Amino acid sequence: MVEKRNPIPVTEAIERVMKYAREGEVETVRLEEAYGRYLAEDLRADHDVPPFDRSPYDGFAIRAADSAQAKLDHPVEFEVIETIGAGQVAAKTVQPFQAVRIMTGAQIPDGCDAVVMLELAKQYERDGKTYMSIKRPFQPGDNISFQGEDAKKGDVLVPKGTFINPGVQALLATFGYAEVKVARKPRIGIFATGSELLDVAEPLIPGKIRNSNAYMIQAQAIRSGAEPVYFGKLADDIDICFAAIQKALPQVDFLITTGGVSVGDYDYLPAIYERLGAEVLFNKVAMRPGSVTTVAQLDGKLLFGLSGNPSACYVGYELFVRPVVRTRLFSPKPYLRKATATLMADFPKPNPFTRFVRSYVTVENGQLTAAPVGMDKSNIVTSLAKANALMVLPGGTRGFAKGDTVDVWLLEDEEGSDI
Numbered sequence: 001m002v003e004k005r006n007p008i009p010v011t012e013a014i015e016r017v018m019k020y021a022r023e024g025e026v027e028t029v030r031l032e033e034a035y036g037r038y039l040a041e042d043l044r045a046d047h048d049v050p051p052f053d054r055s056p057y058d059g060f061a062i063r064a065a066d067s068a069q070a071k072l073d074h075p076v077e078f079e080v081i082e083t084i085g086a087g088q089v090a091a092k093t094v095q096p097f098q099a100v101r102i103m104t105g106a107q108i109p110d111g112c113d114a115v116v117m118l119e120l121a122k123q124y125e126r127d128g129k130t131y132m133s134i135k136r137p138f139q140p141g142d143n144i145s146f147q148g149e150d151a152k153k154g155d156v157l158v159p160k161g162t163f164i165n166p167g168v169q170a171l172l173a174t175f176g177y178a179e180v181k182v183a184r185k186p187r188i189g190i191f192a193t194g195s196e197l198l199d200v201a202e203p204l205i206p207g208k209i210r211n212s213n214a215y216m217i218q219a220q221a222i223r224s225g226a227e228p229v230y231f232g233k234l235a236d237d238i239d240i241c242f243a244a245i246q247k248a249l250p251q252v253d254f255l256i257t258t259g260g261v262s263v264g265d266y267d268y269l270p271a272i273y274e275r276l277g278a279e280v281l282f283n284k285v286a287m288r289p290g291s292v293t294t295v296a297q298l299d300g301k302l303l304f305g306l307s308g309n310p311s312a313c314y315v316g317y318e319l320f321v322r323p324v325v326r327t328r329l330f331s332p333k334p335y336l337r338k339a340t341a342t343l344m345a346d347f348p349k350p351n352p353f354t355r356f357v358r359s360y361v362t363v364e365n366g367q368l369t370a371a372p373v374g375m376d377k378s379n380i381v382t383s384l385a386k387a388n389a390l391m392v393l394p395g396g397t398r399g400f401a402k403g404d405t406v407d408v409w410l411l412e413d414e415e416g417s418d419i
């Protein structure tokens with residue numbers, strides 16, 4: 001008699017897994033290596049930016065009060081006493097009707113409170129001295145980029161858990177983070193199980209297929225911020241699988257197997273969990289694909305028994321593995337980002353289970369649209385290449401029609417969601 005499994009709702013399955021989610025460890029990397037990692041501490045401004053009042057233009061720094069009488073028919077003349085470029089500091093202090101020729105980025109000289117752009121001044125020589133004149137008045141503060149206008153000392157500019165993008169790199173450099181504290185990438189061990197599996201380079205022979213799950217999962221692990229550790233493929237042999245899994249477990253933070261979780265004669269994962277003494281959190285989820293997804297824990301370490309069917313395996317990773325990875329990376333939003341979109345094709349299939357339809361989401365006329373990509377079966381691999389979202393069609397419905405508003409979970413988004 002085949003074991004009867006009890007499907008639990010998707011949200012409950014995710015909750016059961018997330019009970020074992022915890023924040024990860026911190027490691028330090030050089031700034032050059034920080035791109036693509038996740039901040040392990042808040043990025044705080046340790047000084048004002050800019051650190052001093054500076055000129056946003058090439059021009060002349062003046063005392064604004066001296067320019068009060070300047071008009072089109074009444075130019076006011078200033079003696080130019082010095083020239084400074086970015087990185088230089090004026091040596092002299094301006095007296096009334098004196099100016100400093102100043103370049104973009106240079107510190108505003110003491111006493112000056114406005115900058116006249118080069119284009120608005122006329123410069124000339126007389127009696128061996130340099131002068132410039134202007135034909136309009138300036139107010140104090142005109143054309144000054146003020147100390148702290150970009151960031152104030154002490155501000156949290158980027159919170160812990162944020163993905164380090166090129167802009168965050170710029171901030172890290174601005175505040176002198178030659179070394180950056182980032183989340184250590186959780187190590188995810190991966191086994192593909194199945195006696196039918198061929199290596200990528202092997203030619204096809206009758207009854208066998210190439211192992212695509214292992215490579216797909218490695219890429220999904222990297223996309224989610226983890227470090228995949230691929231241990232290879234295993235034949236459907238309980239002793240071989242048990243020994244390999246037992247040996248691999250201590251080396252990783254999580255362990256993923258693909259295949260062998262259903263009720264078939266060679267589906268050994270349920271027996272292996274039992275032999276390991278692992279607690280099975282669930283072995284049936286009310287979803288499609290991926291209904292047989294099984295998750296177990298051993299001393300708090302999660303073992304993900306993802307389905308062998310490629311689409312089911314893919315969805316299993318995104319729903320159950322990604323959020324625990326993101327939690328390790330300190331993300332306050334570990335789940336896939338959620339949105340709503342207009343369905344672009346009829347989807348008449350009824351289903352008692354929640355469906356995760358591999359879909360392509362794009363923007364048309366400012367609105368998100370979602371279209372299923374290819375055949376909606378769990379053993380399909382080709383549709384995965386085009387999917388950038390999972391369309392979530394709740395169970396118990398009679399199908400959906402073109403034009404309906406549907407929920408979509410975005411696969412390529414860095415932002416994430418807190419629910």
Ligand SMILES: Nc1nc2c(c(=O)[nH]1)N[C@H]1C(S)=C(S)[C@@H](COP(=O)(O)OP(=O)(O)OC[C@H]3O[C@@H](n4cnc5c(N)ncnc54)[C@H](O)[C@@H]3O)O[C@H]1N2
Binds near residue numbers: 196212214261306312
């Ligand atoms: N009597 C029942 N049969 C099945 C049930 C069920 O409830 N009762 N569930 C079905 C569902 S749903 C799924 S999904 C699959 C799950 O199967 P397993 O997780 O046990 O995986 P396998 O049996 O090992 O393989 C299934 C399928 O996937 C192919 N596969 C496996 N590994 C890979 C890989 N690394 N790369 C590419 N393709 C892979 C394998 O060749 C099989 O075709 O069970 C249903 N059956």
Ligand code: MOO
Binds near residue numbers: 288293378
């Ligand atoms: O586990 Mo299956 O993917 O529902 O066909």
Ligand SMILES: [Mg+2]
Binds near residue numbers: 259263266267
């Ligand atoms: Mg099977």
